[in-house]
Amino acid sequence: MPRLDLRKLILGLALLSLVLGLGSALYSAHRVQEDLLIRNTLEANRTYAAKLADTADTFIATIERRLAYASRSLAELMGEPAALQAQARRLQQDTNSFNAVVIVDARGVVQASYPDSLALNGEQLRSEGDGQSLQRREPFVSAPYRSARGRLVVSLSQPIVDGQGRYRGYVAGAIYLQEPNILQNILGLHYYQDGSYLYVVEGQHRLIIYHPELERIGEMVLGNPAIEAVIAGQTGSMRMVNSKGVDMLAGYAPLRRTGWGVVAQRPVHATLTELDLLLRSTVLRTLPLLLASMLIVWALTRVICRPLWQLARQARHMDGMGTAYAAIEKLPAWYFEAFELKRSLLAGLSVLDNKIDRLNRDALTDPLTGLHNRRGMDAALDTWLEDGRGFAIVALDIDHFKHVNDVFGHDVGDSVLREMGALMREHARPTDLLCRPGGEEFSIFMPGTSAAGAREAAERLRRAIADHAFAVAGTVTVSLGVAELEAGDHDLERALKRADRALYQAKKDGRNRTMVAEPG
Numbered sequence: 001m002p003r004l005d006l007r008k009l010i011l012g013l014a015l016l017s018l019v020l021g022l023g024s025a026l027y028s029a030h031r032v033q034e035d036l037l038i039r040n041t042l043e044a045n046r047t048y049a050a051k052l053a054d055t056a057d058t059f060i061a062t063i064e065r066r067l068a069y070a071s072r073s074l075a076e077l078m079g080e081p082a083a084l085q086a087q088a089r090r091l092q093q094d095t096n097s098f099n100a101v102v103i104v105d106a107r108g109v110v111q112a113s114y115p116d117s118l119a120l121n122g123e124q125l126r127s128e129g130d131g132q133s134l135q136r137r138e139p140f141v142s143a144p145y146r147s148a149r150g151r152l153v154v155s156l157s158q159p160i161v162d163g164q165g166r167y168r169g170y171v172a173g174a175i176y177l178q179e180p181n182i183l184q185n186i187l188g189l190h191y192y193q194d195g196s197y198l199y200v201v202e203g204q205h206r207l208i209i210y211h212p213e214l215e216r217i218g219e220m221v222l223g224n225p226a227i228e229a230v231i232a233g234q235t236g237s238m239r240m241v242n243s244k245g246v247d248m249l250a251g252y253a254p255l256r257r258t259g260w261g262v263v264a265q266r267p268v269h270a271t272l273t274e275l276d277l278l279l280r281s282t283v284l285r286t287l288p289l290l291l292a293s294m295l296i297v298w299a300l301t302r303v304i305c306r307p308l309w310q311l312a313r314q315a316r317h318m319d320g321m322g323t324a325y326a327a328i329e330k331l332p333a334w335y336f337e338a339f340e341l342k343r344s345l346l347a348g349l350s351v352l353d354n355k356i357d358r359l360n361r362d363a364l365t366d367p368l369t370g371l372h373n374r375r376g377m378d379a380a381l382d383t384w385l386e387d388g389r390g391f392a393i394v395a396l397d398i399d400h401f402k403h404v405n406d407v408f409g410h411d412v413g414d415s416v417l418r419e420m421g422a423l424m425r426e427h428a429r430p431t432d433l434l435c436r437p438g439g440e441e442f443s444i445f446m447p448g449t450s451a452a453g454a455r456e457a458a459e460r461l462r463r464a465i466a467d468h469a470f471a472v473a474g475t476v477t478v479s480l481g482v483a484e485l486e487a488g489d490h491d492l493e494r495a496l497k498r499a500d501r502a503l504y505q506a507k508k509d510g511r512n513r514t515m516v517a518e519p520g
């Protein structure tokens, strides 16, 4: 199984924490901004609805005044169709607020109307709005109704009363709801670029009297909480789902004079689209920073992982010869875990080195005498031969050792061998190589020594041994054979054989003596 390396792991963790951090920051920012936007939009809609309601109220008051003013002069003109017609035209054109103006007598018969295309003069009006104007005999704003010509209209009417206080009829201005009219001019000017829109409902039947979608004018809207609130005379704002199931932020305000209500609203999704765009651009702007952070983290992971890689590499190549120890000691381990790992590796390595040293020593040493065994002897001589050094060879053999073993036992024999090793060490130079290649045979190799020099040293040793009182065994003698290997001569085998032959000769000549081999 391929394993994740530390570097990728750190990078992954850094990425995860960055993404989580950024994600939660964006999420919180989104929530806070969303709340703020919704609050601000609700307040903006409320203010806008209130302002327009106010404007519309003022406008209606103005045109009511104009109608009232006109109605006063009309009483004297009743019965003069031409003069009334001129008044109707003037009223329509001067105020520029009504689609049509009618002057109706007390029986409900049209005396004058403008525009002329209506052709209503002389006609008895029977529609609901006209009937109410006639009955009420007071200033009156109608609910929407179908006019004599089938249009959906609201009308503002003023009674015509003569100097004697007699009711002579009424003058009415009609607003065609489904055609270009003054309400559209007042309400529909500036507000539709961002998904917001505004509508007006009348209070009696909840009929829409103004809406940017013309086909909705005249529609009855029931169960809309914003409409219910505004018809109840409240100014305010609310989040609500409209009749088409759209989540809306609505502000509303009533028109005091007419009982109508203005509702300004904006879909929540249109409000939050800006926020989504804002967040998207935030994310896009953050991406390069995120990328740069990841590159920095990637570079830092290298600095963090490097000591571990180096320690692992060195640990893989540990040779127990001290070089790995030195290499590991040099590695910089600048943080706690790497430092601890390095310390443990060094501790483990020094234990290992000691063990290997001891094993090496044991492998090359004769455990009884502490002198080099055959393997130790060969290893040392290999080096000497490689260096081309010349040396003398002294082969030493205990005389009648079998007899010592036989008479005193094998343990005493061993202790003789041990004492023999000690005597050899005592009489050797520090540079001499002392060996016990096997049994009761010993060898001494004397670097840079001639056969004559070696003979003298061998004699000194022989005498010292012969004079030595061995524990239990007493006197023990040795025979020695000396040979020389000249510098540059690599034929060790032959030199050893010559030393052995000299030793054999010493034995043959009566033992306890030293013989030197013939040179060459």
Ligand SMILES: Nc1nc2c(ncn2[C@@H]2O[C@H](COP(=O)(O)OP(=O)(O)OP(=O)(O)O)[C@@H](O)[C@H]2O)c(=O)[nH]1
Binding pocket: 397, 398, 399, 400, 401, 402, 403, 405, 409, 410, 411, 412, 413, 414, 417, 438, 439, 440, 507, 511
């Ligand atoms: N105690 C003891 N005896 C050993 C050891 N190694 C070899 N020997 C004995 O050394 C004796 C060597 O005997 P030989 O080679 O016959 O010769 P020697 O008795 O020394 O007689 P020469 O060499 O002819 O003087 C044998 O009896 C071996 O058992 C050892 O490690 N300890």
